[in-house]
Amino acid sequence: MRDVRLVGRESQLENLCVVLVAPRNPLNIGAVARAMSNFGVETLRVVNPYEVAFRDARSAVGAEDLLSRAEVFGSVADAVADCVLVVGTTAAGRREPLQPVHRLAEAAGLMGAALAGGRVALLFGSEKRGLLNEDLAHCQWVLNIPTRERQPSMNLGQAAAVCLYELSRECSDAGEESAEGAHSAASCEATTATGGELERLTDILLEALDVSGYTLPDKAAVTEQNVRRLIRRVNFDHDDADLLLGMLRQILWMLRSAERS
Amino acid sequence: MRDVRLVGRESQLENLCVVLVAPRNPLNIGAVARAMSNFGVETLRVVNPYEVAFRDARSAVGAEDLLSRAEVFGSVADAVADCVLVVGTTAAGRREPLQPVHRLAEAAGLMGAALAGGRVALLFGSEKRGLLNEDLAHCQWVLNIPTRERQPSMNLGQAAAVCLYELSRECSDAGEESAEGAHSAASCEATTATGGELERLTDILLEALDVSGYTLPDKAAVTEQNVRRLIRRVNFDHDDADLLLGMLRQILWMLRSAERS
Numbered sequence: 001m002r003d004v005r006l007v008g009r010e011s012q013l014e015n016l017c018v019v020l021v022a023p024r025n026p027l028n029i030g031a032v033a034r035a036m037s038n039f040g041v042e043t044l045r046v047v048n049p050y051e052v053a054f055r056d057a058r059s060a061v062g063a064e065d066l067l068s069r070a071e072v073f074g075s076v077a078d079a080v081a082d083c084v085l086v087v088g089t090t091a092a093g094r095r096e097p098l099q100p101v102h103r104l105a106e107a108a109g110l111m112g113a114a115l116a117g118g119r120v121a122l123l124f125g126s127e128k129r130g131l132l133n134e135d136l137a138h139c140q141w142v143l144n145i146p147t148r149e150r151q152p153s154m155n156l157g158q159a160a161a162v163c164l165y166e167l168s169r170e171c172s173d174a175g176e177e178s179a180e181g182a183h184s185a186a187s188c189e190a191t192t193a194t195g196g197e198l199e200r201l202t203d204i205l206l207e208a209l210d211v212s213g214y215t216l217p218d219k220a221a222v223t224e225q226n227v228r229r230l231i232r233r234v235n236f237d238h239d240d241a242d243l244l245l246g247m248l249r250q251i252l253w254m255l256r257s258a259e260r261s
Numbered sequence: 262m263r264d265v266r267l268v269g270r271e272s273q274l275e276n277l278c279v280v281l282v283a284p285r286n287p288l289n290i291g292a293v294a295r296a297m298s299n300f301g302v303e304t305l306r307v308v309n310p311y312e313v314a315f316r317d318a319r320s321a322v323g324a325e326d327l328l329s330r331a332e333v334f335g336s337v338a339d340a341v342a343d344c345v346l347v348v349g350t351t352a353a354g355r356r357e358p359l360q361p362v363h364r365l366a367e368a369a370g371l372m373g374a375a376l377a378g379g380r381v382a383l384l385f386g387s388e389k390r391g392l393l394n395e396d397l398a399h400c401q402w403v404l405n406i407p408t409r410e411r412q413p414s415m416n417l418g419q420a421a422a423v424c425l426y427e428l429s430r431e432c433s434d435a436g437e438e439s440a441e442g443a444h445s446a447a448s449c450e451a452t453t454a455t456g457g458e459l460e461r462l463t464d465i466l467l468e469a470l471d472v473s474g475y476t477l478p479d480k481a482a483v484t485e486q487n488v489r490r491l492i493r494r495v496n497f498d499h500d501d502a503d504l505l506l507g508m509l510r511q512i513l514w515m516l517r518s519a520e521r522s
Binding site for chain 1 (some may be wrong): 266300323390406407408409412416418419423426427429430469472473474487494495496498501515516518
């Protein structure tokens with residue numbers, strides 16, 4: 001066994017996009033880009049980088065291209081708008097996320113299945129603070145790399161490398177069992193709602209809650225987080241989202257007409 | 262499943278020692294130390310470092326102790342003298358080692374078995390040239406992280422993180438099946454909504470749709486079926502159902518007051 005390079009369903013990883021939220025250090029951005037390049041992940045998105053010159057990130061040996069194609073977004077919502085699954089990352093010790101948490105090994109299985117059906121986003125927070133609750137609110141669930149209690153927090157570039165390694169392992173494992181792979185691709189084809197659809201659902205429900213007097217003025221941020229989490233925790237497919245959107249539009253229209261009269 | 266820290270046979274990794282041969286960059290040495298600290302590997306050995314001041318390596322957040330205990334050796338032979346197994350690392354593209362090559366996933370299994378019996382060394386070469394043939398000559402076999410042909414060579418700190426992750430996974434998989442069971446039980450404890458809760462949700466949404474004019478008189482049965490299916494297809498847990506019920510109650514109340522006025 002001399003040639004152990006990645007083959008198989010490497011192409012599935014093309015549906016993965018890595019999203020760095022408010023990264024501070026160009027060195028780390030470069031390291032993430034290099035790991036992406038090692039494992040065949042092409043799409044890097046950056047939300048509000050601290051350092052605008054992040055494209056100059058050094059240590060991105062062999063990943064200059066990928067870095068120059070990186071897209072910059074003003075919000076997490078925009079960065080994940082076309083994604084059928086949005087996964088956050090968190091260090092075990094940092095804080096208790098409200099979303100379900102999966103260990104990396106099982107998370108890779110879940111993400112592998114979703115990658116067969118559409119774009120999947122993997123979010124990393126800033127080196128200093130990680131993902132904030134408002135970022136996590138866009139995530140269906142959170143993955144965690146099991147580390148030691150005494151030193152749970154990993155360097156950003158290393159955490160990304162470990163995640164991408166596990167995902168590429170998952171995808172090539174899946175590719176080796178071809179029948180199995182075909183089946184799981186088919187089962188994922190039932191179109192999951194995209195981040196954009198979930199965002200529209202969130203907006204219209206928030207508006208209905210506001211107009212109906214559910215949202216207390218001083219609790220608006222809490223309500224928004226609750227709604228955002230609810231909409232993402234639930235497994236809406238495209239048709240569900242569509243149906244619910246139609247319902248909420250009508251309810252909102254009626255609430256608004258009542259307000260005017 | 263909130264606590265996903267490493268427990269179980271972590272202690273087995275105490276028999277692992279990481280050997281850096283002729284490392285050049287203190288930043289990378291620091292990064293290796295940090296990954297070791299994340300995954301519970303305590304013994305770092307350095308052979309002929311280019312930079313004598315490697316102990317000052319930055320980016321070794323939480324690994325200062327480990328770094329200050331690192332031993333310096335004049336030869337690979339001395340550094341691995343007490344080891345029952347010596348494993349080299351190589352990038353797929355770099356050169357054809359004469360030793361057998363195992364992919365990381367299978368290598369971790371082999372190393373896990375050996376760790377139960379004594380000290381095991383994992384060697385990394387310099388950032389620039391990797392392990393030379395004279396270094397590899399001390400190795401029983403070589404491990405390789407499967408990467409893309411176009412960009413096979415990983416950053417030293419990232420390669421170390423990926424190897425140690427896989428090894429710690431191997432060791433905890435072996436020791437931790439019962440803990441895993443406990444963990445998935447805990448993760449499922451987030452109670453699924455009951456049939457009764459789903460029914461209340463269905464009723465109140467149907468009522469809101471009716472009052473808002475969404476439900477067409479001659480299509481009431483179809484709407485009811487759609488709502489019933491939607492509510493059940495979606496994976497509500499108890500808290501989701503509760504939250505949504507509260508929201509819909511308020512919306513309905515507002516719709517009803519509008520109707521009366």
